[in-house]
Amino acid sequence: MKATVMHGPGDVRFETVEDPKILKPTDAIIQLSATCICGSDLWPYRAKGPFDAPMHMGHEYCGVVIEVGSEVRNVRPGQFVVGSFVLSDNTCPHCQFGYPSSCEQREFMTGAQAPYARVPLADGTLVPTLEIPTDEQIPHMLAVSDVLGTGYYAAEAAGVKEGSTAVVVGDGAVGLMGVLSAKLRGAEKIIAMSRHPSRQALAREYGATHIVAARGEEGIGEVLELTGGVGADAVLECVGLQQSMDQALGVCRPGGSVGFVGVPHEVTFTGEGLFFQQKRLFGGPAPVRRYLPDLMERVLKSEIAPGKVFDLELPLAEVAEGYNAMDERRAIKTLLRV
Amino acid sequence: MKATVMHGPGDVRFETVEDPKILKPTDAIIQLSATCICGSDLWPYRAKGPFDAPMHMGHEYCGVVIEVGSEVRNVRPGQFVVGSFVLSDNTCPHCQFGYPSSCEQREFMTGAQAPYARVPLADGTLVPTLEIPTDEQIPHMLAVSDVLGTGYYAAEAAGVKEGSTAVVVGDGAVGLMGVLSAKLRGAEKIIAMSRHPSRQALAREYGATHIVAARGEEGIGEVLELTGGVGADAVLECVGLQQSMDQALGVCRPGGSVGFVGVPHEVTFTGEGLFFQQKRLFGGPAPVRRYLPDLMERVLKSEIAPGKVFDLELPLAEVAEGYNAMDERRAIKTLLRV
Numbered sequence: 071m072k073a074t075v076m077h078g079p080g081d082v083r084f085e086t087v088e089d090p091k092i093l094k095p096t097d098a099i100i101q102l103s104a105t106c107i108c109g110s111d112l113w114p115y116r117a118k119g120p121f122d123a124p125m126h127m128g129h130e131y132c133g134v135v136i137e138v139g140s141e142v143r144n145v146r147p148g149q150f151v152v153g154s155f156v157l158s159d160n161t162c163p164h165c166q167f168g169y170p171s172s173c174e175q176r177e178f179m180t181g182a183q184a185p186y187a188r189v190p191l192a193d194g195t196l197v198p199t200l201e202i203p204t205d206e207q208i209p210h211m212l213a214v215s216d217v218l219g220t221g222y223y224a225a226e227a228a229g230v231k232e233g234s235t236a237v238v239v240g241d242g243a244v245g246l247m248g249v250l251s252a253k254l255r256g257a258e259k260i261i262a263m264s265r266h267p268s269r270q271a272l273a274r275e276y277g278a279t280h281i282v283a284a285r286g287e288e289g290i291g292e293v294l295e296l297t298g299g300v301g302a303d304a305v306l307e308c309v310g311l312q313q314s315m316d317q318a319l320g321v322c323r324p325g326g327s328v329g330f331v332g333v334p335h336e337v338t339f340t341g342e343g344l345f346f347q348q349k350r351l352f353g354g355p356a357p358v359r360r361y362l363p364d365l366m367e368r369v370l371k372s373e374i375a376p377g378k379v380f381d382l383e384l385p386l387a388e389v390a391e392g393y394n395a396m397d398e399r400r401a402i403k404t405l406l407r408v
Numbered sequence: 409m410k411a412t413v414m415h416g417p418g419d420v421r422f423e424t425v426e427d428p429k430i431l432k433p434t435d436a437i438i439q440l441s442a443t444c445i446c447g448s449d450l451w452p453y454r455a456k457g458p459f460d461a462p463m464h465m466g467h468e469y470c471g472v473v474i475e476v477g478s479e480v481r482n483v484r485p486g487q488f489v490v491g492s493f494v495l496s497d498n499t500c501p502h503c504q505f506g507y508p509s510s511c512e513q514r515e516f517m518t519g520a521q522a523p524y525a526r527v528p529l530a531d532g533t534l535v536p537t538l539e540i541p542t543d544e545q546i547p548h549m550l551a552v553s554d555v556l557g558t559g560y561y562a563a564e565a566a567g568v569k570e571g572s573t574a575v576v577v578g579d580g581a582v583g584l585m586g587v588l589s590a591k592l593r594g595a596e597k598i599i600a601m602s603r604h605p606s607r608q609a610l611a612r613e614y615g616a617t618h619i620v621a622a623r624g625e626e627g628i629g630e631v632l633e634l635t636g637g638v639g640a641d642a643v644l645e646c647v648g649l650q651q652s653m654d655q656a657l658g659v660c661r662p663g664g665s666v667g668f669v670g671v672p673h674e675v676t677f678t679g680e681g682l683f684f685q686q687k688r689l690f691g692g693p694a695p696v697r698r699y700l701p702d703l704m705e706r707v708l709k710s711e712i713a714p715g716k717v718f719d720l721e722l723p724l725a726e727v728a729e730g731y732n733a734m735d736e737r738r739a740i741k742t743l744l745r746v
Contacts, residue, residue: 163638164662172662172686227688300501315679324502324510324692334679341653341672341691348510348692350565353683354662 073184074127074389079117080397082390087126090181090188095139098192100151102133103208105183106380107392107404108155108216109242110333115393118335127389128183129155130216132208133408135196142192149198152366153189154358155179155216160194170194170359178355183389185408197362203370209377209405210369213247217403218365218376219358220331221247221308225255227329227352228304232256237293238278239318240308241269243379243403244331246276248306250376253277254368261293261302263317269402272378286313290320302326307353310334324348331356380405411522412465412727417455418735420728425464428519428526433479436530438489440471441546443521444718445730445742446493446554447580448671453731456673465727466521467493468554470546471746473534480530487536490704491527492696493517493554498532508532508697516693521727523746535700541708547715547743548707551585555741556703556714557696558669559585559646563593565667565690566642570594575631576616577656578646579607581717581741582669584614586644588714591615592706599631599640601655607740610716624651628658640664645691648672662686669694718743 073087090099105128114121132152135145145151158165158173165173173194181187189195203211221244230236236252238245241264252260253276261280262273270281282292294301301323307315310332318328330353344351368374382401384392392404411425428437443466452459470490473483483489496503496511503511511532519525527533541549559582568574574590576583579602590598591614599618600611608619620630632639639661645653648670656666668691682689706712720739722730730742 163636167661167663169663169686298501310679323505325505325507325695330679330683334683337679339677339679339682341648341668341675341677344677344689345668345672345691346693348507350688350690351682352686352688353679354686355684357663 071185072387073181076114076125076127077123079115082115082127082393084387084389090186092137092139093188094190095141096191096193097139098135098142098145098189098196099137099186100131100133100189101136101186102131102182102184102408104132104212104408105386105406106130106212107183107396107406109244111393112397113333113335115397126181128181129179130212131179131182131187132211132215134202138192144193145196145198150202151196151198152211152214152362153179153195153197154219154362156355156358157189157191157195158359159191160359165194168360169357171355171357183386183406185386195359197366199366199370207369209380210375211366212405213376213379214362214365214369216358217243217379218247218250219361220244220356222251222361222365223356224248224306224308224329224331225251225304227327227331228306229327229350230255230257230304233258234303235259235297236304236306237261237263237302237321238306238308239263239314240332241266241273242308245306245308246272246379246402247376248308249273249278250276250374252304252306254374257304261296263289285317289317293321304329308332310337312337319347319349322349326350327352329353379403383407409523410725411519414452414463414465415461417453420453420465420731422725422727428524430475430477431526432528433477434529434531435477436473436480436483436527436534437475437524438469438471438527439474439524440469440520440522440746442470442550442746443724443744444468444550445521445734445744447582449731450735451671451673453735464519466519467517468550469517469520469525470549470553472540476530482531483534483536488540489534489536490549490553490700491517491533491535492557492700494693494696495527495529495533496697497529498697503532506698507695509693509695521724521744523724533697535704537704537708545707547718548713549704550743551714551717552700552703552707554696555581555717556585556588557699558582558694560589560699560703561694562586562644562646562667562669563589563642565665565669566644567665567688568593568595568642571596572641573597573635574642574644575599575601575640575659576644576646577601577652578670579604579611580646583644583646584610584717584740585714586646587611587616588614588712590644592712595642599634601627623655627655631659642667646670648675650675657685657687660687664688665690667691717741721745
């Protein structure tokens with residue numbers, strides 16, 4: 071088959087690779103219904119951080135099971151499934167405590183920007199639906215796999231609850247899903263920090279009650295003004311840079327929480343700073359597997375439409391242009407039709 | 409009056425200073441029933457971190473009100489009071505949210521290793537009792553002012569609840585109060601990391617179910633063994649050094665929480681490290697004012713005996729020896745009789 075391989079920064083190719091096959095009895099092979107490009111795929115694309123080229127790209131996925139290993143019990147060929155970008159056994163203690171993203175057998179999904187993909191730990195990772203979703207539902211189901219799940223975790227890690235004042239730092243796809251998730255969890259005031267008109271509009275559609283375009287000290291000042299000088303109960307940090315983290319801590323009230331889900335790149339904290347700021351900090355890879363049943367059901371009931379973050383749709387063969395468009399911020403997130 | 413002044417590292421003197429007086433209409437003057445030396449007083453004593461000498465020492469206090477400013481309404485002369493080491497108005501939004509230790513008017517108490525002391529923000533800070541406590545109750549009431557309140561906050565910040573597995577890093581007075589507090593909050597398994605037999609004994613008396621004497625990687629390994637390879641739900645970091653913080657993170661399970669209350673000295677974190685460890689981090693100066701009514705009542709009902717951490721009792725005039733004994737770890741905590 072042909073699939074997506076990154077050979078170096080800025081060098082994404084759609085080229086012939088080996089067909090995926092069952093390697094372990096706990097694997098499944100799926101035919102993707104659609105796939106997409108993640109904001110985190112842009113880190114190696116932009117030469118931020120090391121990676122081993124050539125790298126088979128793609129970790130967000132949904133599709134139909136076509137083959138399973140001999141030990142797979144929970145899914146069978148013909149079923150439509152969604153899985154987390156983190157592969158987990160869903161039975162170890164960390165999974166049982168609700169953190170499948172720290173599963174003892176944790177692996178990270180790869181190779182999903184392709185027509186077919188191998189999913190290790192299929193029983194723990196994949197959640198099937200009763201029926202095959204409609205074409206219209208596919209983008210929303212795909213979004214659950216990572217970007218919505220990650221935004222939802224940002225809201226959970228930040229402790230968003232009924233009546234909270236929440237701030238979302240970052241207006242990428244995850245940030246927008248953070249807005250949607252804060253709304254789902256009952257936040258009363260949702261301040262989206264965003265400079266881009268199209269993203270501001272989507273943020274408002276997802277539930278943002280206020281937009282702050284300024285960044286840094288000025289942005290912090292505006293949020294403080296919107297919160298009566300107090301700061302927010304819950305802050306969703308959806309970028310992963312020092313500036314965005316400082317902004318997140320700056321807009322949080324003492325005793326409040328910052329949930330951070332953007333993979334941090336050269337972000338540091340001092341113990342003394344965190345101590346005297348007295349703000350709770352919690353992040354990590356999102357435990358999406360725990361959220362899948364609930365979020366998939368909400369999509370199927372049309373309660374939420376996370377797939378609206380896909381503002382560019384391309385055939386998989388044009389994946390390179392999909393990266394390019396996101397890199398140049400011409401697109402929030404690119405859906406790839408398989 | 410004569411009081412405690414630190415002139416430089418290792419140089420504590422009991423010398424004549426000005427009598428405290430009402431400076432603002434919100435002040436009160438108290439006559440101390442007893443006072444004590446805090447682990448944090450040892451930082452400047454050991455030349456760790458800058459300080460402005462001469463410094464009037466002491467921030468843990470209880471005693472009888474002898475004078476109040478014209479705006480003080482909640483306490484009156486003749487009442488026995490306990491206050492937090494953090495002075496707060498108890499009315500600002502941060503106080504209302506439960507974080508008086510981040511009060512908009514926050515000040516830190518000083519000058520309490522003395523027969524008399526000025527307490528700013530008296531209405532917000534001081535909690536009176538109905539009767540004057542007995543001599544036997546005084547050490548326990550004094551402990552509430554900081555060391556118990558701080559240990560309690562470590563347990564709260566670490567999320568200790570009914571049935572939790574908790575680890576306490578640090579066997580100083582705050583660590584021992586952390587053990588007591590974890591027990592109060594219903595922890596089922598409490599692992600105290602301690603190398604000193606007398607402290608281990610007190611930890612057991614306060615509720616520790618296990619003792620781990622090893623530190624670093626070895627200590628982490630032993631805690632993991634005691635928790636079935638999983639790690640603890642809740643970790644109380646009661647030291648404030650990089651080694652103790654790394655140990656605290658190391659024994660915490662993914663999704664668990666580290667509450668840190670030792671003022672951090674040259675402790676740093678990387679965003680990436682916290683992200684992939686997926687552990688919640690929350691610290692700061694303890695919001696003792698919030699706990700005072702409950703903890704004071706528990707002392708008066710003899711439910712808890714936090715004053716047992718005082719294993720050396722000296723007349724105030726011998727304060728220098730009190731510092732010396734704690735510095736050399738001959739004493740856990742020194743009570744000073746006024």
